[in-house]
Amino acid sequence: MAKTKSNSASPIADEDMGSDLSFRLLVQSVKDYAIIMLDPEGLVSSWNEGAQRFKGYLAEEIIGKNFSIFYTPEDIQSGKPEQELKIAAEQGRFEDEGWRVRKDGSKFWANVVITALRGPDGSLQGFGKVTRDLTERKQVEIALAQKAVNEALARRSQEILDISTPVVQVWEGVILAPLIGSLDSQRTQQLMEKLLEGIVDTRSTVALVDITGVPTVDTQTGRHLVETMSAVHLLGADVILTGVRPAIAQTLVHLGIDLGEVTTRSSLAAGLRTAMEMLHLHVTSDK
Amino acid sequence: MTDVQIAVMKVRDILLVTMPADPDDLTVTSLQDQVLQSMGKFNARGLVLDISAVESLDSFFARTVVETARMVGLMGGRTVLTGMHPSVAITATQLGFTLGNVITALDVDRALDILADTKRMPGKK
Numbered sequence: 001m002a003k004t005k006s007n008s009a010s011p012i013a014d015e016d017m018g019s020d021l022s023f024r025l026l027v028q029s030v031k032d033y034a035i036i037m038l039d040p041e042g043l044v045s046s047w048n049e050g051a052q053r054f055k056g057y058l059a060e061e062i063i064g065k066n067f068s069i070f071y072t073p074e075d076i077q078s079g080k081p082e083q084e085l086k087i088a089a090e091q092g093r094f095e096d097e098g099w100r101v102r103k104d105g106s107k108f109w110a111n112v113v114i115t116a117l118r119g120p121d122g123s124l125q126g127f128g129k130v131t132r133d134l135t136e137r138k139q140v141e142i143a144l145a146q147k148a149v150n151e152a153l154a155r156r157s158q159e160i161l162d163i164s165t166p167v168v169q170v171w172e173g174v175i176l177a178p179l180i181g182s183l184d185s186q187r188t189q190q191l192m193e194k195l196l197e198g199i200v201d202t203r204s205t206v207a208l209v210d211i212t213g214v215p216t217v218d219t220q221t222g223r224h225l226v227e228t229m230s231a232v233h234l235l236g237a238d239v240i241l242t243g244v245r246p247a248i249a250q251t252l253v254h255l256g257i258d259l260g261e262v263t264t265r266s267s268l269a270a271g272l273r274t275a276m277e278m279l280h281l282h283v284t285s286d287k
Numbered sequence: 288m289t290d291v292q293i294a295v296m297k298v299r300d301i302l303l304v305t306m307p308a309d310p311d312d313l314t315v316t317s318l319q320d321q322v323l324q325s326m327g328k329f330n331a332r333g334l335v336l337d338i339s340a341v342e343s344l345d346s347f348f349a350r351t352v353v354e355t356a357r358m359v360g361l362m363g364g365r366t367v368l369t370g371m372h373p374s375v376a377i378t379a380t381q382l383g384f385t386l387g388n389v390i391t392a393l394d395v396d397r398a399l400d401i402l403a404d405t406k407r408m409p410g411k412k
Contacts, residue, residue: 192380196373203393227380234376236369236391236398 034131037117040124042067042085054110054133056103067129070100072107088114088127097134109138165190167198174275175204176268180213188224192231205237206275210268212243222257229262238263238278242271293318295325300332301402302364303395308340315348319355326362333402334359337395339370349384356389365390367398 027035027048034051036044044067047059055062055070062069068081075081075098088094093115100110111132117125165187170176175198177191195207209228211217217225229239241264244252249266252259265271276283293314296303302325307314322334336352338344356366369392371379379386392398 189377192377193373196376199393200373205393205397230385231373231376231380234368234371234379234386234391235373236367236371236393 032132034129034133036067036129036131038067038085038114038127038129040089040126042081042127045126051131054102054108054131055100061103072099072101084112084114085127088116089124092116100131108133108135110134165194167194169198169202169204170208170272171275171279171281173202173204173279174206174208174272175199175202176208176210178210178213178268182216183214183221183224185220185224188221188228192228195228196231196235199232199235199237206278207232207237207239208268208271208275209239209241210243210271211241211248212245212268214243214248217248217251217257219255219257222252222255222259226258226260226262229260240265240271240274242266242268293321295321297325297329297331300329301399302326302329302331302334303337304334305337305339306341308342310341310348312347315351319351319358322355323358323362326359326364331364333364334366335395335398335402336366336368337370337398338368338375339372339394341375342372344371344375344379344384346382346384349379349386353385353387353389356387365402367392367401369393369395369398 027046029049031050031053033048034054035048036051037046039045044062044065047057047062051062052058066081068076071081084094084096093113095111095113097109097111099107100112101107111134113130115128115130117128119125164181165177165179167175167177175195177195177198179191181187183191191209195209198204199207209225211225214221225241229241232239239262241259241262244264244266251257263274265274273283293304293306302322304318304322306318310318325331326334334356336355341348352368356368359366367390368386371391390401392401
């Protein structure tokens with residue numbers, strides 16, 4: 001990125017620069033670039049309108065101050081300003097993009113080019129520093145990156161939701177939704193949609209909802225389950241809630257959760273038997 | 288004008304009604320009138336109300352269905368509501384619409400089974 005410019009001993013650094021009035025006026029009035037000059041020690045020696053616009057300092061406030069004032073405390077800590085001047089002096093030019101600090105303390109994303117200015121004898125006269133404010137572009141980049149991350153996260157959680165709410169047909173007219181993990185509103189919504197679609201797709205009249213894998217049931221979960229069952233009833237099918245373990249049964253009664261007219265069974269096996277009975281099917285053994 | 292949209296079909300001793308996709312309040316009101324008149328005229332034993340075309344259910348429709356079912360009940364018939372869309376069922380549940388004790392069935396076949404077997408109370412154990 002940094003490459004040596006053979007003609008760094010340009011007329012700008014020359015003694016007679018001051019005589020080229022129109023050129024000075026041009027540099028001073030440019031508003032889209034901060035064009036400033038530093039002495040070999042890094043003290044600001046000239047200032048233009050662009051610099052005032054980006055950085056907020058008036059010429060009389062800043063001339064004579066060290067240019068490290070434009071850097072973040074972390075950069076100053078790590079010696080970045082001195083390092084940049086050193087590279088520019090050695091290689092003729094240094095380019096960087098990074099956060100810089102305005103007078104009011106706010107940050108802006110800057111593209112900075114520092115060029116070493118040498119006299120005809122090759123001695124270091126100072127540095128020219130051209131800065132562009134790329135904050136808007138940077139903000140767009142950050143927003144895009146953030147959006148990509150958010151989209152990836154949303155996709156991932158959708159995948160997890162899909163995996164965690166399977167609905168399978170276990171017999172003609174019977175579908176099963178084994179639930180694992182806690183039931184929040186979003187999952188209940190997902191369960192409801194998939195269960196109802198499953199019922200319509202397979203023309204099933206009995207839906208087994210197994211909560212063996214659900215760690216705890218609270219009032220909220222209870223209400224979600226009752227909602228799901230009501231929706232299933234509206235379609236013309238029935239729900240059997242299975243996997244009601246002793247602990248869950250105790251919680252339901254202690255919390256006073258009324259599951260209404262829902263048929264409940266302690267195990268999935270018992271629920272499947274009940275489903276068969278509802279369909280007037282009988283399991284018999286040949287032996 | 289609204290009478291055009293609903294046809295009450297009599298199949299043996301059952302009345303069969305299919306609701307249009309987006310029933311307005313007049314259509315819903317006219318449904319009740321026509322059903323009750325047909326109940327009296329044909330001395331029907333049951334009503335199958337097919338709402339498989341209906342994509343959104345409002346509270347007025349839900350209430351009218353429940354009322355109509357009770358009126359049909361008073362006239363000695365049973366009402367079975369069939370073919371509700373999953374999305375309609377979800378919306379109805381979330382908005383808290385209740386269909387009281389109106390019997391529901393997945394499709395018209397099952398609704399006819401339920402009406403044929405009057406002793407069996409479907410779904411409730």
